[in-house]
Amino acid sequence: MSDTPAGTFRRIVWPLAVAETIVWAAMYYSFPALLLEWEADLGWSKTELTGALTLSLLVSAASSPFAGRIIDHGHGRVLLTGSALSGAILLVLLSQVTSLWQFYAVWILIGLAMSGCLYDACFAILTHTMGDQAKRAITLVTLVAGLAGTVSFPSANALASLFGWRVALDVFALVIVVVAVPLFWHASGRAHSHSRHEPLPVGRKLDAGLRLIRSPLFWCLALCFVTMAVNHGVIINHLLPILDARGVHNETAILAISMIGPMQVAGRLAMMAAERHVATSFIFMTCTFAAAIASLSLYWAAAIPALLVSFVLLQGAGHGVVSIVRPVIIADYLGRQDFGLVSGVLASFFMVGSAFAPTIGSVIWEWGGYDRVIQFTFAIALVAFCTLVVARLIAGR
Numbered sequence: 001m002s003d004t005p006a007g008t009f010r011r012i013v014w015p016l017a018v019a020e021t022i023v024w025a026a027m028y029y030s031f032p033a034l035l036l037e038w039e040a041d042l043g044w045s046k047t048e049l050t051g052a053l054t055l056s057l058l059v060s061a062a063s064s065p066f067a068g069r070i071i072d073h074g075h076g077r078v079l080l081t082g083s084a085l086s087g088a089i090l091l092v093l094l095s096q097v098t099s100l101w102q103f104y105a106v107w108i109l110i111g112l113a114m115s116g117c118l119y120d121a122c123f124a125i126l127t128h129t130m131g132d133q134a135k136r137a138i139t140l141v142t143l144v145a146g147l148a149g150t151v152s153f154p155s156a157n158a159l160a161s162l163f164g165w166r167v168a169l170d171v172f173a174l175v176i177v178v179v180a181v182p183l184f185w186h187a188s189g190r191a192h193s194h195s196r197h198e199p200l201p202v203g204r205k206l207d208a209g210l211r212l213i214r215s216p217l218f219w220c221l222a223l224c225f226v227t228m229a230v231n232h233g234v235i236i237n238h239l240l241p242i243l244d245a246r247g248v249h250n251e252t253a254i255l256a257i258s259m260i261g262p263m264q265v266a267g268r269l270a271m272m273a274a275e276r277h278v279a280t281s282f283i284f285m286t287c288t289f290a291a292a293i294a295s296l297s298l299y300w301a302a303a304i305p306a307l308l309v310s311f312v313l314l315q316g317a318g319h320g321v322v323s324i325v326r327p328v329i330i331a332d333y334l335g336r337q338d339f340g341l342v343s344g345v346l347a348s349f350f351m352v353g354s355a356f357a358p359t360i361g362s363v364i365w366e367w368g369g370y371d372r373v374i375q376f377t378f379a380i381a382l383v384a385f386c387t388l389v390v391a392r393l394i395a396g397r
Helices: 005-028 030-042 046-072 076-094 100-115 119-145 148-163 165-194 202-213 216-245 250-274 280-299 307-334 339-395
Strands: none
Touching (some): 005 100, 046 339, 119 307, 148 250, 216 280, 280 307
């Protein structure tokens, strides 16, 4: 087995990148891709259906620290592979639901499976395994897996149109079993042999946890992550009605939404070009500031339509980079000791923000319309920026 960086990337990082693309496409993006199919066929409202996704993400958030602890103890291979396999089984069960309670029950369990095989679990393994090469490895994974939505939406809709949404879910499950599960098993097994993690002794875990929650840096990062998650979640889930309220033609609105994914990939490529010359913490601060400017661009897009281009570029690129630099910032500011647990706890904040974002947007809309919604996203992006400034000062960076 090659120990060279190129060999490690070939044997570990690339297989994880492909596997992550598949599980994201099949387990996460299948919900928005098939939402209209479910609404039409099952007769449940969007509110009833999306409530299942909110619960699923909350369960995923709550279980992320436990997934991180499993990784810290060297069981990442079992976690990734088992979670992906469980997700495939649950997609098959989802294809058989006939009542709303069954739909909710399956999605709650899918949330548990997602916590063990999506980005945060994968990034924790790469951080333990790759050392100083972790950011490069994480960047490669997100560059590839950033296309998961591009894979999921057209394939789900094509399969649903030809054979129905139930068959589409079965096909997604089959791809996970045939492709993603073997890749996870192969890559995470090799990652374990390269692992550099050293979990704390049992008697010191409580003290380590107490020191963590007493750390101002921890709470700065937690606040930054949750505000960025709410910012992006509110905008993405309400973007179509926001653009409609601002007089943007429906076809233009759909084009704008579809371009956010490619802009995420573009942002990650730009980060790769700049990372040798700019500190990661500065890149993260730039992303939070970009999100604030994106909200301003969206706010004034009704008066200056060209600003819609600025919004798509900044919103997509800024949040595309955030998913890469989050684990790197955690390691830089809080260390790599018990990284799985630490990143899992902070991931919980991010996922809770994502879970509640659609509802927060709806409540603000009912109170003051979409102008207030955009103003809110601008404000919380500034909060994220300020918390990072404070974190840099505390850390002396």
